[in-house]
Structures are given as structure tokens and as C-alpha cells.
Amino acid sequence: MRLSLARPDQAPRLSQFYRSIHGPEFAHQELFKAETLAQLLNDGEIAIVVATHERELLGCGLAFVRSWNQSLEISTLSVAAHPRRGEIAKALFEALRRLGIKSYGIAFFRASTESSFRRGRDMGATCWGYRPAPGSQDIDQAELLMGFINPAGQHRRAEPPHNALTSTPFAMRIIDLLEEAERNVPYPKSFPVGCPRGTGAPVISGRIWPTYHSRGNYIYIENAAGAFPVEIIKEFTEKVRKKGVRDVRLTLPVNHEQAYHELCAIGFRTVAYLPGWYLRGPNRFDCVELVFGAPPVNHAPTTFVERAVAKIHRDLRA
Structure with a gap:
């Protein structure tokens, strides 16, 4: 399995992959359009780690770049039906975590289940708090905020x-x-x-x-x-x-x-x-x-x- 960062010229293939994996309930419909996806990649607003084996596209790990505070929010892991599906998802997450720590200094994600919380903690994440769902009065819809920080990175923590x-x-x-x-x-x-x-x-x-x-x-x-x-x-x-x-x-x-x-x-x-x-x-x-x-x-x-x-x-x- 090979992991690489997506390039804008790969947008048509990646867009087709997202459409084949997700339906109309997918939160990031903008990824379904190749032109939009290419622009987001070109502008550096998103980062996508691509997992491939030979010519087969196995999965994509999506993250959002926050340039104002140099952080990376790890988002959706999209993996095709495969016997090693769990292993592929774990590799995508780890690649995004490393990218966030090395290139930005902070990587974080939101956990809404006990399993995702424990997986993140097992990989070294620390719970930083929670994010209430926007406009919701149901605390059960909140997400736990989990993060990694490189305190000795390019920008030193005071x-x-x-x-x-x-x-x-x-x-x-x-x-x-x-x-x-x-x-x-x-x-x-x-x-x-x-x-x-x-x-x-x-x-x-x-x-x-x-x-x-x-x-x-x-x-x-x-x-x-x-x-x-x-x-x-x-x-x-x-x-x-x-x-x-x-x-x-x-x-x-x-x-x-x-x-x-x-x-x-x-x-x-x-x-x-x-x-x-x-x-x-x-x-x-x-x-x-x-x-x-x-x-x-x-x-x-x-x-x-x-x-x-x-x-x-x-x-x-x-």
C-alpha cells in the first residue's frame, strides 16, 4: 500500500471515488465536483492523503487546513470495500496525524463515539474538551475534541x-x-x-x-x-x-x-x-x-x- 498527498490534477479520479463511496447525506458534497475539489487542493484549503495499491484506489483521508493558526483538522476517512479496510483507515489517519504535527504543529479531530475516542487516545491524542453541535440543545450531539501538538515545532508553545x-x-x-x-x-x-x-x-x-x-x-x-x-x-x-x-x-x-x-x-x-x-x-x-x-x-x-x-x-x- 502506498500513501501520498493528493494533487489538483488528480481531482477527477478522487471526485469519482467520493461519489462511489458516499451518498447525498455526505457532509462534504463539494468533493463530488472535480473542479471544486481541484480548486480546494490548489488553494491549500484541504489536504487529502490517498491510499493506493498498484493502480487501485483504496481510500482517501480528508483534512481541513486552518492557516490562521497553522493547524490541521482530521476529518472523514473514506475507504473502499476491502478485506483490510480497518488497516487502511488506520494508515490514513496516522498519515494525516503526521502531516498535521510535522507541517502545521497541531492536528485534531472530533470523536462522537467511544470507539473513536479510544482509538484516538491509543494513538496519543489528548482530550481537549468538547464541541456542542451548532444550535443544538441536546448535549448528546456534542463531539469530543481530541488533539496532538508538537510543542517543540517551528512555532514554540509559550x-x-x-x-x-x-x-x-x-x-x-x-x-x-x-x-x-x-x-x-x-x-x-x-x-x-x-x-x-x-x-x-x-x-x-x-x-x-x-x-x-x-x-x-x-x-x-x-x-x-x-x-x-x-x-x-x-x-x-x-x-x-x-x-x-x-x-x-x-x-x-x-x-x-x-x-x-x-x-x-x-x-x-x-x-x-x-x-x-x-x-x-x-x-x-x-x-x-x-x-x-x-x-x-x-x-x-x-x-x-x-x-x-x-x-x-x-x-x-x-
């Missing part, structure tokens, strides 16, 4: 401050596994942080640039400039919630302890600790992800996801 955000049991387990860190590197003064790709909405004395995801009915706040960022976030959240947006999300560098407490006081909930998530200059900085309008945590959990989320929620509270 040592986080010791405060309420980094001293939770959940955060400390992650930090203890990452011994290498650059000391005495100042953390970002602004918050929240993210890819500045959204539309502007003037609020109070500053400006928020949220990213709208209308299909999932949720918003990511990528930046809150101005003298009073928490007040800006509060007013913006109230406005969009009145218009029917179900949840609002943001990422906060872990040095902003006061902002964290203020955001929690207005209804935001911590759902993940993200080591080295924010990239600025030569360094990576730890962050926490918060959600306003997250589904309630089931305190009498019955499913694997509910039990995992309840434990994460308990261990993340500062």
Missing part, C-alpha cells in the same frame, strides 16, 4: 501563566503532558482571538467581527476591539440572540482571567482547553473556548458522550 484557567484539573492534565514551553513570553493583550474572516457589527465604542455560520445557527466572535471588550461581547450576544441565533462562541487566551470570570457571569461556559491554539509570531498560546447558549449538561448521564461531557464540565470549572 508557557501559560498560573491562574484560575490553567489550574483546573482538566487544564493541568494537558499542561503536565507538555513539558516543553518557552518561558517569559508575554501573552496577547487582546481577546477574543480567531481568524478575522467575519462581517463587522459596530457595537458600543468598538467593533466586533463575528463569523456567521447560518446553517448551524451559531456565531463565532473572532475579535472584540475597543476599550470595553466584555461589554461589547455582552451587547452583541444579546442582539443576535434576540434575532434567533442559538449560541455564541469565542476563544480566550488563558492570561485573561478577569475577562473569563466576567464572561462566565453573563452566561458563557467553558467547553475546551486548547493548548497552543493561538499563533502569533514565533509562538503559540494556550486558550479556552467558551460558549453562550450551550446545551445543559446532563447530571444523570446515560450515553458515553453525556458521561464524557459531564466529567469535562466538572474538571474545567475554575
Whole structure:
């Protein structure tokens, strides 16, 4: 079996393969069109690892490139009917993991079942938290966030401050596994942080640039400039919630302890600790992800996801 990175000129064959494997329920219908797939590969928005044997195409591993923080999200593993199907899928995943760690510094994926969680953990992944399903009030639809980080890679992870955000049991387990860190590197003064790709909405004395995801009915706040960022976030959240947006999300560098407490006081909930998530200059900085309008945590959990989320929620509270 040979593993290789897909090239744009291979798009017609890969597109045909995806159409033969998946039906109309497939989440990434754009891969069915050769022209679109070629453009995505050419622009570097996606990466596909291809498994072949002689001239036979055995499978494809899809990942999404996040250039703003140099990370790779491992997504769908598509494998043809084959006696070694499980082995092929494992090889595709490992190839994407290596690509993410070596070329970007961070690789992560979302696990929705106990088996995928255990497989990831067996390969060295650490649980970083959970992602509620966009706009859903059912915690069982959440996905567990599993990640790998190269702390000594091209961009060095800065040592986080010791405060309420980094001293939770959940955060400390992650930090203890990452011994290498650059000391005495100042953390970002602004918050929240993210890819500045959204539309502007003037609020109070500053400006928020949220990213709208209308299909999932949720918003990511990528930046809150101005003298009073928490007040800006509060007013913006109230406005969009009145218009029917179900949840609002943001990422906060872990040095902003006061902002964290203020955001929690207005209804935001911590759902993940993200080591080295924010990239600025030569360094990576730890962050926490918060959600306003997250589904309630089931305190009498019955499913694997509910039990995992309840434990994460308990261990993340500062």
C-alpha cells in the first residue's frame, strides 16, 4: 500500500471515488465536483492523503487546513470495500496525524463515539474538551475534541501563566503532558482571538467581527476591539440572540482571567482547553473556548458522550 498527498490534477479520479463511496447525506458534497475539489487542493484549503495499491484506489483521508493558526483538522476517512479496510483507515489517519504535527504543529479531530475516542487516545491524542453541535440543545450531539501538538515545532508553545484557567484539573492534565514551553513570553493583550474572516457589527465604542455560520445557527466572535471588550461581547450576544441565533462562541487566551470570570457571569461556559491554539509570531498560546447558549449538561448521564461531557464540565470549572 502506498500513501501520498493528493494533487489538483488528480481531482477527477478522487471526485469519482467520493461519489462511489458516499451518498447525498455526505457532509462534504463539494468533493463530488472535480473542479471544486481541484480548486480546494490548489488553494491549500484541504489536504487529502490517498491510499493506493498498484493502480487501485483504496481510500482517501480528508483534512481541513486552518492557516490562521497553522493547524490541521482530521476529518472523514473514506475507504473502499476491502478485506483490510480497518488497516487502511488506520494508515490514513496516522498519515494525516503526521502531516498535521510535522507541517502545521497541531492536528485534531472530533470523536462522537467511544470507539473513536479510544482509538484516538491509543494513538496519543489528548482530550481537549468538547464541541456542542451548532444550535443544538441536546448535549448528546456534542463531539469530543481530541488533539496532538508538537510543542517543540517551528512555532514554540509559550508557557501559560498560573491562574484560575490553567489550574483546573482538566487544564493541568494537558499542561503536565507538555513539558516543553518557552518561558517569559508575554501573552496577547487582546481577546477574543480567531481568524478575522467575519462581517463587522459596530457595537458600543468598538467593533466586533463575528463569523456567521447560518446553517448551524451559531456565531463565532473572532475579535472584540475597543476599550470595553466584555461589554461589547455582552451587547452583541444579546442582539443576535434576540434575532434567533442559538449560541455564541469565542476563544480566550488563558492570561485573561478577569475577562473569563466576567464572561462566565453573563452566561458563557467553558467547553475546551486548547493548548497552543493561538499563533502569533514565533509562538503559540494556550486558550479556552467558551460558549453562550450551550446545551445543559446532563447530571444523570446515560450515553458515553453525556458521561464524557459531564466529567469535562466538572474538571474545567475554575
